[in-house]
Amino acid sequence: MSLAKKALEEGQGILRLAPTWVPRSFCVPGRRIKLHPDDYYVLGGERGGIDERWFSSTTPAQNGPLTGKNEGLSQVVVGADGKEEQILLRDVIDELQGDIIGGRIWDEHKSWPMYSKFFDNMGPLPHHIHHNDEHAALIGQKGKPEAYYFPPQVNNHGGDFPYTFFGIAPGTTKEQIKTCLMNFSKGDNKITNYSQAFRLQPGTGWDVPPGMLHAPGSLCTYEPQKASDVFAMYQSLVNEAIIPEELLWNGTPKDRMGDFDQLMEVIDWELNVNPNLLETRFMEPLPVSPLEEMEAAGYIDKWICYRSADFSAKELTVLPGQTVTIKDSAAYGMIMMQGHGTMGVWDIETPSLIRYGQLTHDEYFVTEKAAMEGVKITNLSKTDPIVMLKHFGPNNPDLKL
Numbered sequence: 118m119s120l121a122k123k124a125l126e127e128g129q130g131i132l133r134l135a136p137t138w139v140p141r142s143f144c145v146p147g148r149r150i151k152l153h154p155d156d157y158y159v160l161g162g163e164r165g166g167i168d169e170r171w172f173s174s175t176t177p178a179q180n181g182p183l184t185g186k187n188e189g190l191s192q193v194v195v196g197a198d199g200k201e202e203q204i205l206l207r208d209v210i211d212e213l214q215g216d217i218i219g220g221r222i223w224d225e226h227k228s229w230p231m232y233s234k235f236f237d238n239m240g241p242l243p244h245h246i247h248h249n250d251e252h253a254a255l256i257g258q259k260g261k262p263e264a265y266y267f268p269p270q271v272n273n274h275g276g277d278f279p280y281t282f283f284g285i286a287p288g289t290t291k292e293q294i295k296t297c298l299m300n301f302s303k304g305d306n307k308i309t310n311y312s313q314a315f316r317l318q319p320g321t322g323w324d325v326p327p328g329m330l331h332a333p334g335s336l337c338t339y340e341p342q343k344a345s346d347v348f349a350m351y352q353s354l355v356n357e358a359i360i361p362e363e364l365l366w367n368g369t370p371k372d373r374m375g376d377f378d379q380l381m382e383v384i385d386w387e388l389n390v391n392p393n394l395l396e397t398r399f400m401e402p403l404p405v406s407p408l409e410e411m412e413a414a415g416y417i418d419k420w421i422c423y424r425s426a427d428f429s430a431k432e433l434t435v436l437p438g439q440t441v442t443i444k445d446s447a448a449y450g451m452i453m454m455q456g457h458g459t460m461g462v463w464d465i466e467t468p469s470l471i472r473y474g475q476l477t478h479d480e481y482f483v484t485e486k487a488a489m490e491g492v493k494i495t496n497l498s499k500t501d502p503i504v505m506l507k508h509f510g511p512n513n514p515d516l517k518l
Contacts, residue, residue, distance in 0.1 A: 119212065120195055120202060120204045121193075121204060121208065121209040121212045121213050122212075122213070123195055123196075124193050124194075124195040124204065124209060125209075125213060125216065125217070125484070127195060127196075127462075128461070128462060128463065128481075129461055129462050129487070130461070130483070130484045130486055130487030130490075131460065131461045131462070131463060131481050131482070131483050131484070131487055131492070132193045132206070132209065132217075132481060132482040132483075132484070133193065133194045133195075133463060133478070133480075133481055134172075134173070134191050134192065134193060134194065134206065134450070134480040134481060134482055135191070135192040135193075135194050135203060135476055135477075135480075136170060136471060136475070136476075136477055136479075136480065137170060137171040137172070137174055137189060137190065137191050137192070138152065138167045138169070138170055138473060139167065139168075139169040139170070139171055139178050139180070139188060139189050139234075140160050140164045140165045140166060140167045140168070140169075140180070141165050141166075141168055141169065141180070142163070142164060142165035142180070142181070143165065143358070143360070143361075143364075144165065144166065144168045144238045144240075144242070145166060145168070145238065145239040145240060146166035146167060146168040146237060146238070146239065147168065147237040147238050147239045147276050147335060147337055148237070148239075149237050149271045149272065149273070149274075149337040150167075150168075150169075150170050150235045150237045150271065150337065151271075151468060151469065151470055151471050152167055152170075152470075152471055152472075152473065153470050153471065153472045153473070156472060156473040159473045160185070163183065164180075164183055167473075168236060168237050168238050169234050169235060169236050169237065170234060170235045171189050171191065171232055171233075171234045172191070172232060172233040172234060172235075172450050172452050172480060172508060173191055173206065173229065173231075173232055173233060173449075173450025173480075173482050173508060174189055174190055174191045174206070174232035174233075174234075174344075175190065175191070175205075175206055175207035175210060175228060175229045175232065175344065176189060176190075176232050176344040176345070176346065177189050177190055177346075178346065179346040187205065190205050190206070190207060191205070191206040191207075191232075191450075191482075192204065192205060192206065193205070193206050193209050193482075194476060201476060206229070206482065207228075207229075210223075210228065210229050211228075215485075216484065216486070217229075217448065217482075217484050217485075218448045218484070218485060218510065219447060219448050219484075219485030219486075220485075221447075221485075221512075222447075222448070222485075222510050222511065225511075226510075226511075228344070229344065229510065230343060230344045230427070230510055230511060231341060231342060231343055231344050231427065231428040231508065231509075231510050231511070232341075232342065232344055232450075232508075233339065233340060233341040233342065233428075233430070233450065233452075233506075233508040234339075234340050234342075235271065235337060235338065235339055235340070236333070236337075236338050236340055237271070237337040237338070238276065238333075238335055239276050239277055239335060240276065240277045240278055240335055240355070240356040240358075241277070241278040241280070241281075241332055241333065241334050241335055241355055241356060242332055242333045242355065243332060243350045243351070243352035243353075243355040243360050243364075244282055244308050244309055244312065244330050244331070244332040244350075244351050244352035244355075245330070245331065245332070245348050245349060245350045245351055245352070246327075246328065246329065246330050246331075246348065246349055246351055246368075246383055246384065247260065247261035247262070247263065247325070247327045247328075247329075247345075247347055247348050248260055248261065248327055248328070248347050248348075248349070248368050248383055249327040249328050249383075249385070250327075252327075252368065252382070252383050253327075253345065253347045253368070255370040256347070256368060256369070256370055258345055258346075258347040258368075259343060259344065259345040259347070260327045260343065260345060260347065261327055261342060261343050261345040261346070261347050261348070262324075262325065262326050262327050262342065262343050262425050262427050262428075263325050263340055263341070263342035263343070264322060264323065264324045264325060264340065264341050264342070264400070264422040264424065264425060264428070264430070265281075265322045265323045265325065265333070265338045265339070265340055266321070266322035266338070266339045266340075266341075266400075266421045266422060266430065266432075266506070267317055267318065267319045267320065267321065267322065267336045267337070267338060267339070268319070268320075268337070268339050268432075268454050268506065269319040269320050270454040270455050270467075270504065271337040271454070272319045272336050272337050275317070275335060275336055276334070276335025276336065276337075277335050277356065278334050278335045278356070279316065279317045279334045279335050279336050280314040280315065280316050280317060280334045281314060281315055281317055281323065281331060281332060281333050281334040282309050282312040282313065282314045282330070282331065282332035283312065283313065283314075283315060283323070283325075283329070283330070283331050283394050283398065284312060284313065284329060284330060284331075284388070284389040284390065284391065284394055285311055285312060285330060285384075285386075285389040285390050286311050286312060286313050286390075287390050287391075287392045289311040289390065291381060291386065293311055294308065294311060294381065294384070295377055295378075295380075295381055297311070297351070298351060298365070298377050298380050298381070299377055300353070301351075301353045301362055301365050302353070302362050303353075304353065304354060304359075305353060305354040306352065306353040306354070308330075308351055308352050308353075309332060309352060312330065312332070313394075314332075314334075315394075315395070315399075317334050317336045319336065320402065321399065321400060321401055321402070322399075322400040322421055322422055323398055323399055323400060324398045324399075324400060324422070324424035324425060325398070326385070326388060326425070327385070328383065328384060328385025328388055328389075329385060329388050329389055329398075330351060330384065330389055332352060332355070339430070339452075339506055341422050341428045341429070341430045341508045342428065343427045343428065347368050348367060348368060349364065349365060349366070349367045349368040349369070349380070349383065350364035350365055350367065351365065351380070353365075365380070368383065398424070400421065400422060400423065400424060402419040402420065402421050402432060403419060403420045403423060404417070404418070404419050405418040405419060405420060405431070405515075406418070412436070414441060415435065415436050415439030415440070415441045416433065416434060416435050416436060416439065416441045416443065416494075417433075417434040417436070418431055418432075418433050418434075418443070419431060419432050419433075420516065421506070423516055426511060426512055427511050428508065428509060428510060428511060429508075429509045429513045429516045430506060430507060430508045430509065431506070431507045431509075432454075432504065432505075432506055432507075433451075433503075433504070433505050433506075433507060434502050434503065434504050435456070435458070435494050435495075435496045435502065435503040436496065436502055437496055437498050437499055437500050437501060437502060438496060438498070438499050439495075439496050440493065440494070440495040440496070441493075441494055442491040442492065442493045442494075443491060443492050443494060444488065444489060444490070444491040444492075445483075445488040445489070445492075445507075445509070445515060446488070446489060446513070446514040446515045447485060447488060447509050447510060447513050447514060447515070448482070448483060448484055448485040448488055448509070448510065449482075449483050449488060449507045449508055449509045449510075450480070450481070450482045450483075450507070450508050451480070451481050451482075451483065451505045451506065451507045451508070452479060452480050452505065452506050453465055453466065453467045453478075453479035453480070453503070453504075453505050454467060454504040454505060454506060455467055455501065455502060455503065455504040456496060456498055456501045456502055456503035456504060457496075457497060457498060457501070457503070458494060458495045458496045458497040458498070458503050459493075459494070459495045459497070460481065460492060460493070460494045461487070461492055461493060463478065463481065464478050465478055465479065465481070465494075465503070465505075466478050466479060467479055483507075
C-alpha cells in the first residue's frame, strides 16, 4: 500500500499535517504564532525571521535563490508515534485526486487551488498589489485574491501599527499614483498619502480582490488565498525600511520592464477608489444557522471569509463538554486555535509553544467524503471551548454569495 493510501486509511478520511514554517527576509516576526522564541531565526540571519505558518499548502514559497527544498509545502504525517513518516500533501492529492479534495475540485483544477497561512509581522507591510488572472498569466502565474481574519487567540498585542491601508482615496488622480511609482527609487514615494487606513479589530476580517492596493497592518492574520504567490510592492519605504526596487517589477513581464503604464494597468481603479470599502470589503462573522439553534446543539459555526468565490473560511466553536457531528459539502484544511479533544480518530490540541521541526496535533486536512459524512468532534474540557479555523477551496456549495 502506498504512503498516501496508508495516510487516508489511518486517518479515516482525515489527514494529519505537520507545521509548515516560512521565513521572509524583509519582515520582522511579531512572535505570536507559537514558535519557540529561540527558533524564529533558526534558518539563519540571511533568510530572515520566520513570520509565517502555512496551512494545507500545495504551493511552494517564492523566497528567492536561498529558498529551502519544499519550503511552504504542507507534509502529511503517517504512522504511529515515534515511527512517523512524512509525504507532501501535494503528492497525496496528485495520487488520490478526488478521494482527497473531491471530484468537483479535482476535475476543474487538477490540484488543491488554495492555501491559508498565518502572517505575523511586528510592523506593517508595504502597500502592494496582487495581479488578476489575466496579468499573472503574462508571467506564467495565476492571479491572487486573498482575505484576512484576525483571530483573537493570537492577537494578545497589536504590534507596531494595527491599521491597514486599503485602496486609493476617492479624488486621487491616476497621474498622482503614477508619479509615486516613478519616484520609487528616490526614497519615500509617499503612496499611502493617497490611501485610507482602517483600524484592525480582532474577530473580524477583510476581503482583498486582485488589483486592489493594500498595506496590511501588524495584527497576526489568518489569510486564506488562491494558490499563487504573485505580487508587486508599490511602496518604497515602510516603517523606515527601504523596499528593493526589484519588488516593484516583481510581477512585470520581461518585455515591459521599466514601463510605469504597465504597473498602472495592474490597478483595478474602480475597485480602489470605491468610497464604500467598509460596506463592500469588511467582513463581520456571519452565523451559519440561527445562534440559539447551534448553541442548543453544542456548537457555534460562523463564516469568517465569504466574499470570494475562490475560497472561503469558517470559525467553528465546540462548547465545553459537548460532542457534535459537523457536516460540510466540501474538503477543507483546519487549524486549532483553542482547546483540546478528539476529531474522528485523532486527538486535537492547541500547543502553547512549538519547536521548529516538532510535530503537533493542531492541523488536519478533511477529505470531501469525510466532510460530507460528518466529522465527530468531542470537547474533553469542562471549561475551555474548542475553536478551529477551516479553509475551503473554490465555490463552496454551502456558501451562498
